[in-house]
Amino acid sequence: xxxxxxxxxxxxxxxxxxxxxxxxxxxxxxxxxxxxxxxxxxxxxxxxxxxxxxxxxxxxxxxxxxxxxxxxxxxxxxxxxxxxxxxxxxxxxxxxxxxxxxxxxxxxxxxxxxxxxxxxxxxxxxxxxxxxxxxxxxxxxxxxxxxxxxxxxxxxxxxxxxxxxxxxxxxxxxxxxxxxxxxxxxxxxxxxxxxx
Ligand code: IMP
Numbered sequence: 779x780x781x782x783x784x785x786x787x788x789x790x791x792x793x794x795x796x797x798x799x800x801x802x803x804x805x806x807x808x809x810x811x812x813x814x815x816x817x818x819x820x821x822x823x824x825x826x827x828x829x830x831x832x833x834x835x836x837x838x839x840x841x842x843x844x845x846x847x848x849x850x851x852x853x854x855x856x857x858x859x860x861x862x863x864x865x866x867x868x869x870x871x872x873x874x875x876x877x878x879x880x881x882x883x884x885x886x887x888x889x890x891x892x893x894x895x896x897x898x899x900x901x902x903x904x905x906x907x908x909x910x911x912x913x914x915x916x917x918x919x920x921x922x923x924x925x926x927x928x929x930x931x932x933x934x935x936x937x938x939x940x941x942x943x944x945x946x947x948x949x950x951x952x953x954x955x956x957x958x959x960x961x962x963x964x965x966x967x968x969x970x971x972x973x974x
Contacts, residue, residue, distance in 0.1 A: 779805040782900075783812060785835035785845035790930035794954055795844070798963045802970065806844070814838045824849065824861055824897040825911060837904035848896040848958060850932045852880070852920060854889040863931070873931050877924060880935060890919040892936065896958035898966050910969050914961030918945070929953060 780803055784795055787810045796806045817834035819827040824847040832845035849863030859866035859880070867875025884890065893915050900910040924934035926946030933946035945953055954960045
């Protein structure tokens, strides 16, 4: 199996990437396995942060690196929490506080439209001048109260109209098939497959 270092230690993401990349013969290892500390994410866009994270992990591991930068963009909040999704409720990062803050910011708001974004960057090595960059989106609405126990992050508040439930109520394989990360990964896989 080909080793790929994932520039994240988030167990939810690791599980999803490992499941989705196993059929392509990739063994996805978290950067913690190589004692790589989390990179700074100083930028205002998903793509800039993903590039920085992938380069950092490739440089320190000597392996190809995959970075994901993702988050939730809420229309009525001008795209917030966006790149600040992980720490929206303050430090240390907490899904519970993030969700509570999101509900408070949207109190009384009729427009609940939101979408998840996932940018994936695959760098073959730290000086790769042409990394693969793909982006997926998943559209839904923010609920008034949490529902479900699956997934992670904002999933209990993210209503998926096609299924009439929250993304925390979807089985993992169903979420993977339609999520922002799943869509971005399908695009990445298409780019990795040799042309036939
Ligand atoms: P990142 O690790 O910098 O990409 O931050 C992503 C943050 O966005 C996570 O900590 C979650 O708060 C949120 N997020 C991204 N993808 C998902 C998802 O699939 N479900 C729920 N929350 C997500």
